[in-house]
Amino acid sequence: MSTKVNGVEPVEVSDPKLLFGTKPVKPSKDLIKSVVDPRIKASSKRAKSEGKSITDRLFFYLFHLILLTIYGFYSIFRSLQYVNNRIRIKFLNLAYNPSKTPQIIRDDVNKLSKLPKRLSAVLNLKPEEEEGGGFYGLLNDASELTTWTLASGISTLSIYEYEGTLKNNVEDLRAAIFKKLRDYFGPTSIPKFVVKIPHLNVQFYGLNHDDDDNYKNDVIDIEVSLLSVEDGKATIVELTKTLAELAKKKEISSKNITVDLIDGELTELVGIEPDLIILFTPTLALQGYPPWHIRLSEFYWEADNEDVTYAIFLRALQKYSTCKINVGK
Incomplete structure (x- = not known):
């Protein structure tokens, strides 16, 4: 006998199909097994992990293959470019040879519309x-460059060498320059020159004319300044500290510390900004060249060349003569 609940008489159902549709609901065997045996769940995760690991390895090898292919093509391109540059430089060296004759150099530069007043070389x-190479190779390069610069009609040259080797061997450099000028201009008409180290505020006249007032008072044909890495950022930092100390001691007003003041001080410490800088280096790198002195300078660099040759020197002057300089525009 059925009992009414809230006034409703319950209905008895003998067939479960009437409750759950045409098919009775049965629990999944896999579901039951996974609940009963956790090893099945772990093996499933492991299978997914292995599949992902294989995919990651495939992508890893694919990306490496792409990178190796790019690197291979670039290496071939760079090798061909290097060979082409070296062959071109060899032909330039054959085409332009001063033969230790200043007149040939003058004839080459007289064809140019303009020349830099101040030249620098790295x-x-x-x-x-x-x-x-070596120390004597550096001396030869510096003395050759001095002679070409003078023969071109340029009276101011600064030579930058990172380590300061030339600075530390001024006497050897003076002798090398004197010998090279004698070879080019003859023993009876050797031009007068002065070697300067701006950082130390010292000057060396000719081969051995430091105490010769007549030599000093005469017209100097070429002035050679020696620069190194200590003339770069370190000099600016040193100047900044000095100005800060003076301002702290009330010896100078902060209002008086202007760009013109800094420019004047750095000019005294390093020299005047060059119009043209030639880099005789295999890579395009300034190597710590004084940053304050390259604001308006033109640069010339020949790819894959580190030799100081007359052909590169002349090419730099030719490029400078054709460049358009817009100061402050």
Whole structure:
């Protein structure tokens, strides 16, 4: 006998199909097994992890293959470019050879519409085992460059060498410049020159004319300044500290510390900004060249060249003569 609930008489259902549709609901065997045996769940995760790991490895090898392919093509391109540059430089060296004759150099530069008033060059101290390397190779490069600059009608040259080797061997440099000028201009008409180290505020006249007032008072044909890494950022930092100390001691007003003041001080410490900088280096790198002195300078660099040759020197002057300079525009 059925009992009414809230006035409603319950209905008895003998067939479960009437409750759950045409098919009775049965629990999944896999579901039951996974609940009963956790190893099945772990093996499933492991299978998914292995599948993902294989995919990651495939992508890893694919990306490496792409990178190796790009690197291979770039290496071939760079090798061909290097060979092409070296062959071109060899032909330039054959085409332009001053033969230690100043008149040939003058004839070459007289064809140019303009020349820089102040020239600078970045040189490298190459290893001893390389051709033209070592200390004496550097001396030869610096003296050759001085002679070409003078023969071109340029009276101011600054030579930058990172380590300061030339600064530390001024006497050897003076002798090398004197010998090179004698070879080009003859023993009876050797031009007068002065070697300066702006950072130390010292000057050396000719081969051995430091105490010769007549030599000093005479017209100097070329002025050679020696620069190194200590003339770069370190000098600016040193000047900044000095000005800060003076301002702290009330010896100078902060209002008087202007761009013109800093420019004047750095000019005294390093020299005047060059119009043209030639980089005789295998890579386009300034190597710590004084940053304050390159604001308006033009640069010339020949790819894959580290030799100081007349052909590169002349090419730099030719490029400078055709460039358009817009100061402050």
